[in-house]
Amino acid sequence: MAARTHKRLQPEPTGHDDRGGRVLSAVNAGQGVGWNGAKGAGRKGEGMTAQDRTASERLRLLVTRRLPEMVMDRIAREYEVQLADLAPDLDDRVLWEGAEGCDAILCAPGDSLAAASIANLPGSVRALATYSVGHEHIDLEAARSRGIAVFHTPGVLTDATAEVAMLLLLGAARRAWEGQALVRSGKWAGWEPTQLLGRTLAGKRLGVLGMGRIGSAVALRARAFGMEIHYCNRKRLGNPSEGGAVFHSTPRELFSNSDFLTLHCPASEATQQILDARSIGWLPRGAVVVNSARGSLVDDAALIAALRSGHLAAAGLDVYEGEPAVNPAYLQLENVYLLPHLGSATVEARNAMGHKALDNLAAFFGGSEAPNRLV
Helix, strand or coil: CCCCCCCCCCCCHHHCCCCCCCCEEEECCCCCCCHHHCCCCCCCCCCCCCCCCCHHHCCEEEECCCCCHHHHHHHHHHCEEEEECCCCCCCHHHHHHHCCCCCEEEECCCCCECHHHHHCCCCCCCEEEECCCCCCCECHHHHHHHCCEEECCCCCCHHHHHHHHHHHHHHHHCCHHHHHHHHHHCCCCCCCCCCCCCCCCCCCEEEEECCCHHHHHHHHHHHHCCCEEEEECCCCCCCCCCCCCEEECCHHHHHCCCCEEEECCCCCCCCCCCECHHHHHHCCCCEEEEECCCHHHECHHHHHHHHHHCCEEEEEECCCCCCCCCCHHHHCCCCEEECCCCCCCCHHHHHHHHHHHHHHHHHHHCCCCCCCECC
16 A cells, blocks of 8 residues: 555644644645744745645645545645644634744634634735635635635535435434434334324425525435425526426515425525524424524524424434534434534545645636635
8 A cells, every 4th residue: 555645743842722722733745844843835836736846846735624535645745734633722823823834724614714813814824725615714804805815615515415404304304313212222112103203205395495506406306205395595596497396585485385494595694593483483383494504594592492392393403503512402302303514524525625625726826717716
């Protein structure tokens, strides 16, 4: 088996966060540089492809999370790399110090790049690529004012996230968590006519709030289960994209015609807690709600109250407001199917996300137009 092209070096003792958090290490194609010994790449290698640069011309990239091996191997071939295993409770100075001398940062959801963080980044940083479609963790205006380009990775996690939305629909409707818990507990006494009766998807109305790439992919899969598709979107899709789905111009109209509801909106001021006590009241009694989009779309207290009262039969959640913290009341409810933000968690999707992020950086530093530039 061929040896890996990168190695991880232990950081210098002065690199430790004073709370004992995980800190930076250097990674490159066999010649790692300690965190405190980092030298800026300056403008070397600009206008070249990553493959054309010599070792001395390589740009320096700060990677905030360890990514899949295939992606890390490519990074090690193309960049001089600084790797930071950032924990959510680490302060900004770990990011600032790690980015010293770096030309770009490859970050991820959970890395807070708010205005103050961006304002204090070293002057060497010219680009931010996020390993995600969502970019709520980056202050785009702050990046714009600093002249820092920002890129994201749309289009490569559609199928994976749509599959998880279907998993949530099935898991919630068919009481999958309760069934697995019963088997694992050793208390299952065998088949019974009324044991864990759920709801079938076939013949039911699925409401899709947000008919973009992922919403459309969920609709396609749900049709195969015999569901009737209804949707609400900023603009009506029209044929053939609509695929026979019923368009509703308002969320209220959609909710009132949905036996199942799946959320696929971007996070914004307009969609903040769009599923609240009032909108839950528009849903028919016994409806099932799932969210694989953004935790901020849901008013947790209202959803929990509706699940307890029986107005909603069940819910399936893959994302949470303030994650990784989860409202503890969800953990006490048997009619909630919970996943730990697995939407894009397939080998194929996560590799594709990494390659798309690197393709964007390669285009930017090579002087070409990057297709997924936000700023």
